[in-house]
Amino acid sequence: MSNGGLELHPGLAERLAGVQSRIADAARAADRDASSITTIVVTKFQPATLVAELSSLGVTDVGENRHQEAMAKADELAGLALNWHFVGQLQSKKAKQVRTYARVIHSIDRPALLSALASTDGELDCFLQVNLTDNPERGGVAPAELPALVEQTLSTAGLRLLGLMAVAPLDVEPRRAFARVRELSESIRGIAPQATALSMGMSQDFAAALAEGATHLRIGTAITGNRPLPG
Numbered sequence: 716m717s718n719g720g721l722e723l724h725p726g727l728a729e730r731l732a733g734v735q736s737r738i739a740d741a742a743r744a745a746d747r748d749a750s751s752i753t754t755i756v757v758t759k760f761q762p763a764t765l766v767a768e769l770s771s772l773g774v775t776d777v778g779e780n781r782h783q784e785a786m787a788k789a790d791e792l793a794g795l796a797l798n799w800h801f802v803g804q805l806q807s808k809k810a811k812q813v814r815t816y817a818r819v820i821h822s823i824d825r826p827a828l829l830s831a832l833a834s835t836d837g838e839l840d841c842f843l844q845v846n847l848t849d850n851p852e853r854g855g856v857a858p859a860e861l862p863a864l865v866e867q868t869l870s871t872a873g874l875r876l877l878g879l880m881a882v883a884p885l886d887v888e889p890r891r892a893f894a895r896v897r898e899l900s901e902s903i904r905g906i907a908p909q910a911t912a913l914s915m916g917m918s919q920d921f922a923a924a925l926a927e928g929a930t931h932l933r934i935g936t937a938i939t940g941n942r943p944l945p946g
């Protein structure tokens with residue numbers, strides 16, 4: 716595969732192609748149309764040069780989980796055709812700034828973030844993150860509080876609710892966790908008929924997520940290789 720000689724990150728093209736073919740296989744096994752699935756390459760802690768190389772390989776969607784780092788990379792790579800997805804925990808006071816570069820926010824989990832993100836200046840696509848653990852420290856709204864947060868999202872100016880996002884807990888079989896997210900998604904369909912998207916599935920569990928209807932995969936290390944230490 717040629718990418719114009721830009722090859723600062725050995726093996727990246729091969730890993731990307733390998734994951735893309737595994738996604739195609741998993742989609743086929745789940746009787747899903749691969750073209751309806753968005754793969755977001757999570758590039759947190761990776762240098763901007765790696766993101767640029769991904770872009771040269773045809774990647775259009777990248778994900779970040781820390782605001783400072785995301786803003787710096789989006790700024791440096793502003794000339795590239797990239798959609799930036801914010802997937803990390805977000806402080807309310809940073810939320811407005813995330814709107815300036817992010818195309819999609821996956822991690823809305825409380826009313827304070829909705830107020831902070833409200834805007835009359837265009838629509839931002841978003842997911843509500845659901846916490847599938849009993850630990851309130853983990854990001855995400857508790858399932859019992861989800862319907863209220865959905866209603867609040869729908870009445871917030873400048874946000875378009877795409878659906879639900881979740882991370883499978885370590886102690887649960889991933890497919891069961893993703894089935895739970897699908898059921899929660901079905902349970903809010905009455906109040907939010909358009910919110911059908913499901914952001915779930917990472918390097919280790921994307922096939923299980925596809926089997927349960929994932930529309931947006933968030934894949935990091937399987938494509939990027941190991942993450943450098945945060946610095």
Ligand SMILES: *Cc1c(COP(=O)(O)O)cnc(C)c1O
Nearest residue numbers: 757780802917918933934935936
């Ligand atoms: C880091 C991260 C990912 C990607 O994880 P990998 O295991 O590297 O694929 C996906 N989603 C979120 C929210 C993340 O923080």
